[in-house]
Amino acid sequence: MSREHAARMIDWQATACAMQGSPLYAALLPQVAADLRAGGVCAEALAGYEDAPGADAIALRLLGGVHARVLTGRAPGLAEHFPSMGGEFRPERATDLGRAFLAAVGEGMAWVRDWMTRPPQTNEVGRAGPLLAGALHAATRRPLPVRLFELGASAGLNLRADRFRCTAPEFAWGPEDSPVRLEGAWQAPVPQWLTRAARRRPELTVVERRGCDISPVDPLSPDGALALRAYVWPDQAERAARLDGALRLAAKVPAEVEQAGVAEFLAGIEPQEGTLTVVWHSIMRQYVPSAEWARAEGELERLARADGGDDTGAGFAYVAFEPAGAGAGVRPCHLSVRVGTGAREILAEAPPHGLPGRG
Numbered sequence: 001m002s003r004e005h006a007a008r009m010i011d012w013q014a015t016a017c018a019m020q021g022s023p024l025y026a027a028l029l030p031q032v033a034a035d036l037r038a039g040g041v042c043a044e045a046l047a048g049y050e051d052a053p054g055a056d057a058i059a060l061r062l063l064g065g066v067h068a069r070v071l072t073g074r075a076p077g078l079a080e081h082f083p084s085m086g087g088e089f090r091p092e093r094a095t096d097l098g099r100a101f102l103a104a105v106g107e108g109m110a111w112v113r114d115w116m117t118r119p120p121q122t123n124e125v126g127r128a129g130p131l132l133a134g135a136l137h138a139a140t141r142r143p144l145p146v147r148l149f150e151l152g153a154s155a156g157l158n159l160r161a162d163r164f165r166c167t168a169p170e171f172a173w174g175p176e177d178s179p180v181r182l183e184g185a186w187q188a189p190v191p192q193w194l195t196r197a198a199r200r201r202p203e204l205t206v207v208e209r210r211g212c213d214i215s216p217v218d219p220l221s222p223d224g225a226l227a228l229r230a231y232v233w234p235d236q237a238e239r240a241a242r243l244d245g246a247l248r249l250a251a252k253v254p255a256e257v258e259q260a261g262v263a264e265f266l267a268g269i270e271p272q273e274g275t276l277t278v279v280w281h282s283i284m285r286q287y288v289p290s291a292e293w294a295r296a297e298g299e300l301e302r303l304a305r306a307d308g309g310d311d312t313g314a315g316f317a318y319v320a321f322e323p324a325g326a327g328a329g330v331r332p333c334h335l336s337v338r339v340g341t342g343a344r345e346i347l348a349e350a351p352p353h354g355l356p357g358r359g
Contacts (some may be wrong), residue, residue, distance in 0.1 A: 282320075317337065
């Protein structure tokens, strides 16, 4: 049953990729699952991970490891199918794609096995769209300079989100010359709470940028940049372009990501008079053990109680973009915001990659 469990997880990921706009991976993953069931090279690559929970994302680890080989020129036979390397995915050649992928796994088994030890580090830039909207909403209530803290920050790319350009029909926010363009960030009509917030806060003054992650990625290192690029699906050029822009921005705008769990990190944050402390995260809650998250919630409550309730003291806002509820299938994610000790508000929803949002 262990091998069958892993194959079902891969089949589920194939469905998710189809729903999230990657026909290449949607066509490839059923062939990976079939090879696994037959005891082929994917069974060897995934050995020891057959009973891993869904949160471990074994399919994405395998795909990321092979994509990294393609990006570094180690799998030329597969590169011709990958748009990320100038190739072309053609549905009628899906069987050839599968054969080339299995060959790449077999030829790079040690490489792929090493990548299986790494948790996926997507650091999806598109998720900055809803996160920014939540921060703008909070900043209209506490118009103060922002101290930005991210839980599960990975490479910290979204700690620079105030430098991104967000656009939608009759809506624009952020520097016009930004290398990161979140185009079509919202479905029309853009919610009124967001248009009001954007008018009132045409820019955010961010005075501190810090995050935490169990396994931080250095976006300025070749290995870190490769890892981030490898987890972008190879037929999604817009995501790759946003990532490239965010990597360029990371070289210009400093941000600190420390290796720490969420509870430990939050315990080290103290409110500051005259600033708005914003804690945010996106699609990371599932990776945090329940006991640690309980401690983290206690720290969030501590910070909330320090909010003075006005625009002169120490402000606090909590912004989360996480899957809505439980159940099978690809779920939309809810953008929720809490300012001070006020009630948590669900303001919008969006697909897991963040774009487009819907109020």
